[in-house]
Structures are given as C-alpha cells and as structure tokens.
Amino acid sequence: MSSQRLKNGVDRLAGTTQPNGRPANGAPRAPVSAREAKGETDENIFLFVPNLIGYARIVLCIASLYFMPLHPRRCSFLYSISCLMDALDGIAARKFKQSTKFGAVLDMVTDRCTTTCLLVFLATAKPQYSMIFQGLISLDLASHYMHMYATLTMGGQGESHKNVSAERSWIMNKYYTNKVVLFTFCALNELFFIALYLLCFSSPLITPALLPSAGLAGQNGTTPVTPHSPIPSLLFPSPFSAGAMEMARANKMDSTVPWILTLGSAPVMAIKQWINVLQLVKASQWLAEGDRRDRMKEKQKRQQ
Template structure:
C-alpha cells in the first residue's frame, strides 16, 4: 500500500490557508482593521471546517491536530501582542493571558503524550469534572473558544471604531462595545479553565514521576534481593 502524503491531506491544506490568512492579518493589524478583522475571522471559521473535513474524509492526523492547536495559540498570542500596544496600561494583563494560554496548552499536550494518548483531547479526564465537561461537550467548547476570541477581537476593533450604532437616544451604543462587554465574562472563564488545565496537567506529570520512582525502587529492591 502506497504511503499517503499527510502534508497534503485536505484538513492540513485548510490549516495552511488559515496560517496565510493570519499572516496577512498580523501584517496589517496596526493600520487596517477591516482587512485584519476579516482575515482573522475567516481563519477562525476555517478552524471549524478543518475538523469536519478530517472526520468526513477520514484524514484525522496527529500532525493536523498539532497544526490546528498551534495555529490557534499563535493567533491569539499575536492578537494579544497588538492589544498590548493599543492598551499599554493593560499590558501586564495581556502578558499574563498569553503566558497562561501557551503554558497550559503546552504542558497539557506534553502530559497527554507522556500518558500515551494520541490527542490532547483524548486523555483521561475522569478526575476533573471541569475539563471533562469542557472537552467532551462540543457546544460548550465551541462557545467558550468563540466567545474568548470575540472578546479580544472586539477590543481590537474598539481601538478604531465603536462599530454600527444601535440608536436608542441617550442609551445609544456601538455594537462592538456591546459585544466586548457581553463576551468579557467568557474570556475570564476561559483563562480560569486554562489554569485548571495547567494544574491538572501538572498533576498528571507528577503522577508519572511517582510511578517511575516506584518502578526504580522496585528494580533496586529486586537487584538487592
């Protein structure tokens, strides 16, 4: 049987397109919010499409899973970097969000690999009800990720415009500001989940350490006997 070229699987090609759109978005972010926003949004929508394509075409791969996750993490990180320049007083907060986001996903994936799982979404979550609900309920996962991205996207757009105005006389408000306020709690909860994920992953790695120590002690005892 001929070996298939995983790099050219449809979901991975969609992933490359996402990266291209994000590069364009990153390049024009400081000056052209319209092009940047559309490229960022389309890239985000394609994030849902590649998963469906992988399942439909039976082209789910470890490479695709990591490509997808790394693209998501890098996209959010780059947007937060720009927000730090737009809102310098909040720079430390944006830095913390970046650190927690990157670190929690990295150690989560690392612990999954050490546990022998083929995906960071397929590890044993029985010991953590929050992560179990988060990763097994696709609706919750989608809403949390979308709401989190929407909050930072709205913060970005607010630097340029309030967006379409909802005319309510003295209570009139811009749609971007409204969406920003609406999704702010989601972003806070998402960061909390990242912290829970980091803690749970650390516990997994420590349990592996303890198992290794017990095995080494057992081997030492066997040699001595």
C-alpha cells in the same frame, strides 16, 4: 520461518501462488518496497483536506497581521474567518477520514499563534495593560503545552489531547468532548479580543488619545461612542508611524458594536481563562503522578 511456510501453503491452496512462490498467472511477484516493509504508505499527509484548511488559516492570519496596525475592519474580517475555519478542519477530517497527528498539532499551533499575535498587538497598543496581556499569552501557551505533553507522556503516543476522562476532570471532559461547548468557548474568547482590538480604534474610554481635550471634545461633540476626528496632517507621512496609527484609530468607526461584543463575550472569556488555569493544574498533577510512579519503580529496583 514456520509462519512464512504456513502463509505460502495457504496461498498455494487458495490458488494464488505456485510452489515456487510466483503468482498463479506466472508473473513475478512485485518486490516489497522499503516503505511497505516498514508499514508505511505513499499517502501525502501534508495534502489532506483538513491540513489544507489549516494552511489557509495561516495565510489569512498573516494577511490580518499586515492590516492590523491601520485597517481594523480588514484585519478583523480576515482574523475572524481564520478562527471560524478552525471548525471546518475537524468536520473535513471526519468526513474524509483524514484525522492525523500532524493535523491535530497544526491546528493547536495555529490557534496559539493567532491568539498570541493579537494579544501582542493589544499589549503594544495599551502598554499600561501589557502585563495582563503578557500573562494571558503565558497562560495560554503554558496550559496547552503542559496538557499536550502530559497526554503524550502519561496517556500514550497515540492518545489525543482531547480525550480527557471524567474521572480526571469532569469540566475538562465536557469542554473537550462536547464540540458545541468547545467551539462556543473558543469562538467567544477570540471575539472578546477582536472586539477589544476594535475599541482601540474607536472608543476614547479605551484609547484616551482619541479625546485630546475636554474643550475640543465638546466642540466636536465627541462621546464614548462617537470618536473625535482630527484634521489630517502631513506630519506623519509614514503609514506605519506612531502618529499615523493614532490618526487611523481616530478615523475608523463607531464603538457601539465593539462595546456590545466586548461586554457580551467577556464572561465566556473569563471562564475560558479559568479553564486554562484548571488545564495547567490538572496536567501538572498528572505529570507529578507519573514522576511518583517512576520514582517508586526505581526505589523498588534498588531494594532488589
């Protein structure tokens, strides 16, 4: 009450209000809305430029999923654009001063979902390696969820998951604070899986169905970089049947470029998975540290 009187006195001395609390020009003071009383604004966070970029990424990802079974070039193009736009939302957030918690979560969720969708396709296309792809999906989701939850629980509600102190983990600090390093690792990690996806449509070494028999392979001059091209058949009229998918694989592209991209990005992908393991371990240790602290406080309360 005294603080409100002091504020009114300062306003009267400044000439902005009259003794009755009205503005100096005689007009009544505008009533304070419920949002203003709670410290909220009418800004539409969902229409911020970085978030609009995030929505565009989701649309491109969904479009790439539609083309994924039969059109590897279109799928790879749309998927790659969606991944590259991941860097634009951060630039837009800093340029327009529109960094938000919603945008940060939207960005992380979009990244996890797009990678998961591609790995699910690879698991179905190569069922003999499905356990590896399932493990990569689980590691990616678990490490990022644990890291985000540990940051919010131990670091505070307003703490960003990218603020990792060097004392806690020097590698994680460099990974998250250096934008060039972060973009390079994320981009090449996605590039590896995209290239592996393209090899499923082009390389007999990855997809043996592209090389039905040694005699037919020799007759058609098939090599690991020149896939066999079978005669079109009407046995599989449905464009989404298993047979149609095999036909699409065998008639699409040369595998030279996908092999170069796969082998070139493989080391970075391996390091990225190791960072995911490290992130999972550090987040678990941080949560365990908080649990020990809470248990110690409860023990001290019982002893009092």
